[in-house]
Amino acid sequence: MAETKKSNLALVAARAGVSVASVSRVLNGGGASEEMTRRVREAAEALGYVPDTSARTLRTGRTDQIALAVADVGNPVYVQMMRTVTSIVGKAGYRLVVSSTGSDPADQIDLLSSLNRGYADGLLLSPLRITADLIAAMRGSRLPIVVIGTLPADVELDNVRADSATGIGLAVEHLVAQDRRRIALVNGPVDTVPGAARLAGYLAAVERFGLTTSSELQVTATGFTYRAGRRATAQLLGQSSPDAIVCANDLLAVAALKELAAAGARVPADVAVVGMDDTDAAELATPSLTSVDLGSAKRAKAAAKLLIRRIQDPDAPVQRLVIAPSLSVRESTQEAA
Amino acid sequence: MAETKKSNLALVAARAGVSVASVSRVLNGGGASEEMTRRVREAAEALGYVPDTSARTLRTGRTDQIALAVADVGNPVYVQMMRTVTSIVGKAGYRLVVSSTGSDPADQIDLLSSLNRGYADGLLLSPLRITADLIAAMRGSRLPIVVIGTLPADVELDNVRADSATGIGLAVEHLVAQDRRRIALVNGPVDTVPGAARLAGYLAAVERFGLTTSSELQVTATGFTYRAGRRATAQLLGQSSPDAIVCANDLLAVAALKELAAAGARVPADVAVVGMDDTDAAELATPSLTSVDLGSAKRAKAAAKLLIRRIQDPDAPVQRLVIAPSLSVRESTQEAA
DNA sequence: ATCGTTCTTAAGAACGTTTTCAACGACGAA
DNA sequence: TTCGTCGTTGAAAACGTTCTTAAGAACGAT
Numbered sequence: 258m259a260e261t262k263k264s265n266l267a268l269v270a271a272r273a274g275v276s277v278a279s280v281s282r283v284l285n286g287g288g289a290s291e292e293m294t295r296r297v298r299e300a301a302e303a304l305g306y307v308p309d310t311s312a313r314t315l316r317t318g319r320t321d322q323i324a325l326a327v328a329d330v331g332n333p334v335y336v337q338m339m340r341t342v343t344s345i346v347g348k349a350g351y352r353l354v355v356s357s358t359g360s361d362p363a364d365q366i367d368l369l370s371s372l373n374r375g376y377a378d379g380l381l382l383s384p385l386r387i388t389a390d391l392i393a394a395m396r397g398s399r400l401p402i403v404v405i406g407t408l409p410a411d412v413e414l415d416n417v418r419a420d421s422a423t424g425i426g427l428a429v430e431h432l433v434a435q436d437r438r439r440i441a442l443v444n445g446p447v448d449t450v451p452g453a454a455r456l457a458g459y460l461a462a463v464e465r466f467g468l469t470t471s472s473e474l475q476v477t478a479t480g481f482t483y484r485a486g487r488r489a490t491a492q493l494l495g496q497s498s499p500d501a502i503v504c505a506n507d508l509l510a511v512a513a514l515k516e517l518a519a520a521g522a523r524v525p526a527d528v529a530v531v532g533m534d535d536t537d538a539a540e541l542a543t544p545s546l547t548s549v550d551l552g553s554a555k556r557a558k559a560a561a562k563l564l565i566r567r568i569q570d571p572d573a574p575v576q577r578l579v580i581a582p583s584l585s586v587r588e589s590t591q592e593a594a
Numbered sequence: 595m596a597e598t599k600k601s602n603l604a605l606v607a608a609r610a611g612v613s614v615a616s617v618s619r620v621l622n623g624g625g626a627s628e629e630m631t632r633r634v635r636e637a638a639e640a641l642g643y644v645p646d647t648s649a650r651t652l653r654t655g656r657t658d659q660i661a662l663a664v665a666d667v668g669n670p671v672y673v674q675m676m677r678t679v680t681s682i683v684g685k686a687g688y689r690l691v692v693s694s695t696g697s698d699p700a701d702q703i704d705l706l707s708s709l710n711r712g713y714a715d716g717l718l719l720s721p722l723r724i725t726a727d728l729i730a731a732m733r734g735s736r737l738p739i740v741v742i743g744t745l746p747a748d749v750e751l752d753n754v755r756a757d758s759a760t761g762i763g764l765a766v767e768h769l770v771a772q773d774r775r776r777i778a779l780v781n782g783p784v785d786t787v788p789g790a791a792r793l794a795g796y797l798a799a800v801e802r803f804g805l806t807t808s809s810e811l812q813v814t815a816t817g818f819t820y821r822a823g824r825r826a827t828a829q830l831l832g833q834s835s836p837d838a839i840v841c842a843n844d845l846l847a848v849a850a851l852k853e854l855a856a857a858g859a860r861v862p863a864d865v866a867v868v869g870m871d872d873t874d875a876a877e878l879a880t881p882s883l884t885s886v887d888l889g890s891a892k893r894a895k896a897a898a899k900l901l902i903r904r905i906q907d908p909d910a911p912v913q914r915l916v917i918a919p920s921l922s923v924r925e926s927t928q929e930a931a
Numbered sequence: 932a933t934c935g936t937t938c939t940t941a942a943g944a945a946c947g948t949t950t951t952c953a954a955c956g957a958c959g960a961a
Numbered sequence: 962t963t964c965g966t967c968g969t970t971g972a973a974a975a976c977g978t979t980c981t982t983a984a985g986a987a988c989g990a991t
Contacts, residue, residue, distance in 0.1 A: 648976085
């Protein structure tokens with residue numbers, strides 16, 4: 258079996274009685290005689306040789322690693338993305354390095370500069386908040402970056418975005434078809450990219466379907482988390498009585514379901530609830546959650562492919578993809594009042 | 595601001611008018627004059643110098659990366675572990691590389707051999723199945739490994755294990771105190787380490803509390819997933835009528851809740867349900883889920899610390915930690931019949 | 932005045948790989 | 962025989978860092 262001692266090309270070469278260069282050639286490229294190949298293979302096997310990653314990286318400039326920066330490992334939408342990305346990059350021969358940056362752009366800027374230290378060949382970034390500094394850092398990066406999420410129009414970076422507005426439109430349309438008129442929004446922080454998009458989408462949809470809204474029908478959670486969702490929903494129910502709630506997130510929606518149950522409201526009979534992202538949590542919830550599928554899996558997949566392409570061809574034209582949303586209808590809106 | 599061109603020590607040295615060695619010394623260790631320090635700092639800043647990871651790794655032998663191998667990124671217990679580990683290793687100056695191996699031991703063996711290529715300084719491994727080959731591979735590894743989970747007694751590797759038996763004992767005790775007598779088990783595959791432990795724990799607890807069980811009260815899901823849990827619970831309900839169900843997993847337990855609801859059974863009035871791992875999913879479930887906390891967060895934390903310690907001191911004595919379980923009581927068992 | 936001591940700096944050798952370049956032999960063609 | 966060609970191999974130069982070794986300067990002590 259493989260030895261536990263650490264070995265290198267020189268050792269293999271010595272044992273095989275050939276030069277280091279030849280060993281490298283046999284193991285990587287071609288151009289070697291039968292005899293040579295046989296002896297090298299044998300020696301490598303006997304010594305349990307495994308090439309050293311850092312030396313190879315130093316020489317070739319490739320790390321075979323791709324970094325994925327997510328704001329919160331606990332958010333099911335990131336879990337979904339991780340799953341997709343892992344599989345795509347793995348197939349292409351890359352390892353995935355997951356960095357959990359906080360929601361603070363400063364963390365992401367740190368990440369970018371350490372990226373340039375060369376521990377990855379490219380970065381998938383899904384920033385919650387976008388600041389001028391972050392954009393500058395992205396522009397200044399030597400390495401390819403693909404952004405999952407919306408970017409300002411003048412930033413010439415590959416990115417794959419969701420279409421929140423259309424997605425929320427689908428949800429509102431579905432709710433209006435059930436004669437729901439007092440449609441509330443439980444949003445995440447509006448200074449985040451998704452938060453802002455959700456709010457805009459909500460307002461547009463309300464207008465398009467001739468509904469009215471008011472500040473009492475709109476609450477903002479302090480984060481995209483379950484606990485924040487509980488608090489925000491409690492506040493909402495204290496100040497108005499909606500017949501439907503659109504949430505910026507499945508986690509927020511599950512929180513809304515719980516809070517409604519605690520308040521004695523029936524879902525969907527009294528209040529319908531719609532989540533967003535269509536993650537596993539939507540199916541697991543009770544009642545199961547109607548959710549706007551913003552295509553997170555598709556986005557992650559597209560982004561990963563885009564990044565791999567760009568790594569291979571740095572001069573390819575910039576691509577901006579928009580993934581179309583769809584609505585997964587489940588129990589939380591099913592039996593209309 | 596930082597240049598986008600790639601720079602190296604030689605460039606910085608040239609600009610500062612000093613030697614490469616001096617630049618390295620200023621940037622890393624101490625031992626440099628005021629003047630030297632000033633000039634080097636200035637030049638480094640101006641050139642936007644960032645040290646190259648692979649070169650440093652090649653020279654020092656350290657990668658500052660720690661690998662975490664998980665069987666399924668989607669399982670909330672792994673999410674919890676990732677979150678904990680990320681924070682611990684991050685604080686210690688390591689990056690986390692997450693590798694999603696399947697449940698197949700072969701994947702993990704591959705991972706081990708690529709580990710020895712030197713892309714990480716150590717590995718956190720939480721294997722579902724343990725085979726002789728996997729153990730051999732772990733023994734043969736040059737790099738430190740800490741196993742999260744139970745290992746055969748004769749394997750001299752650091753590890754942190756849960757105490758399923760005691761944990762299930764807590765659950766059963768809690769159920770028995772409510773006069774539940776027909777306690778069923780929805781388990782995961784028994785050829786996995788956790789599956790086997792859960793089954794043994796269940797049988798021991800049943801015996802200890804003088805209950806009876808039968809094959810009709812025990813079902814085995816094909817995996818630790820929601821869908822498998824639905825199928826297994828459906829089967830269970832078809833062949834017996836338990837007044838309590840202990841599940842090997844929160845995901846399985848949520849599935850049981852859903853299946854019970856579909857079958858028209860009230861929880862906890864008719865049937866109590868207990869999950870395991872006490873993940874976020876337990877709190878999000880409806881009704882919220884009583885769950886055995888097997889200390890996954892603590893285990894992950896302890897394992898990460900153990901690994902960091904071993905990296906720093908390879909000759910430290912082997913440690914085997916057992917994390918004590920506890921029971922988080924919630925609605926799914928609260929209002930006893 | 933000479934010698935050791937201490938401090939600062941520079942030169943250069945690794946680390947292990949890939950890859951260029953030249954050398955060498957064999958072999959067919961002239 | 963002689964020359965060019967081709968395929969196979971080895972020597973050596975990178976890649977960018979850290980760290981050892983040594984050289985030089987400054988300085989106090991003998």
